[in-house]
Structure formats: C-alpha cells, structure tokens
Amino acid sequence: MPEYEVKLLLKPTAVLRLDKELQDTVLSTFAMPASATKQSIQFLDTDSKDIYAAG
Template sequence: MTSNYEVRLLLDPDAVLSFKLELADTVLSTFHVASTTKMNVQFLDTCSKDIYTAGWSTRIRKAENDDLELTYKKRYATLPVHSGRWAIWVFECPSLTPTARGHAHYAYRYIKLS
C-alpha cells in the first residue's frame, strides 16, 4: 500500500502568486511542481452548517479530465502539540468515496497562544 500525504500551508498570496493568480515560477521550481490541476469543489451542508458542526465534511469534487468524486470525511480531534507560542491541533479524517476507497487524512489547525 502506498501512502499519500497532503500538506496545506497558509501563504501570503502576494508572495506565491503571479499577476495572473497562478503559482509563481519560484514556487513551482522550489517545490518541483510539474503541473497543476484545476478542481471545482462544492461543499454540501444545511444553511446552518449542521453537517460541519457534527464533525463531517461532505463535498463534490470535479478535477480536470476526471470523474465527479463524492467525499465524506469525519474529523476527530486529538491532543494538541505545543511548539513555543503555537499549539497545533491534529485531526484524523478517515475518508470514504462512493468506490469505497479508504484514506486517512490529517488536518492541522495552528492556534497562536497568548
């Protein structure tokens, strides 16, 4: 089994995007990005965000040259990891798609400590 990892960074758009709102050449070369894929994502929930409040994330994704994908994720909070003035909350997010593929996703929330 091959594991896939996804890392999400909060970056300054002025520093990483070109005037066309595409990744800047320096970002592409630094992270060895061969190409990008455009994706349309629609989240499914009630107006009062009942599904999200219950810890679930439901969405429909459509990537270039790919079929629609319906994804469900359940988030489980774990213990925070403290690093100096920052706390990192790690959430494990098992994901199931209509094809019954199982994935483990982790989301990270950084909280500045005062």
C-alpha cells in the same frame, strides 16, 4: 500520488503572479507541474464544523 497532504498558509501576494497563477519559484521549489490537476476531495466534519473552522 503521495499518500499524504501538507497544508501551507502562504500569502497570495508572495506566491501568485498577477494572473493568479503560481510563480515559477514556487513551482520549482516544490517540484510542481505547471498545469493544475483537478482532484475531488471530501472530508467528514462534526455538526459544529470543527474541521472547517480550523481551516
């Protein structure tokens, strides 16, 4: 597992097929497996939810 994360804001219509799965070009470009890996992710935020609001 990498020790970093990159967030890309991509148009769903540009990266997803009609069945809501990633297009093959996206999978190959980012060397992603065809199956998803479930992860439990948690982050701490401020009372005013600054991180959540930032996206």
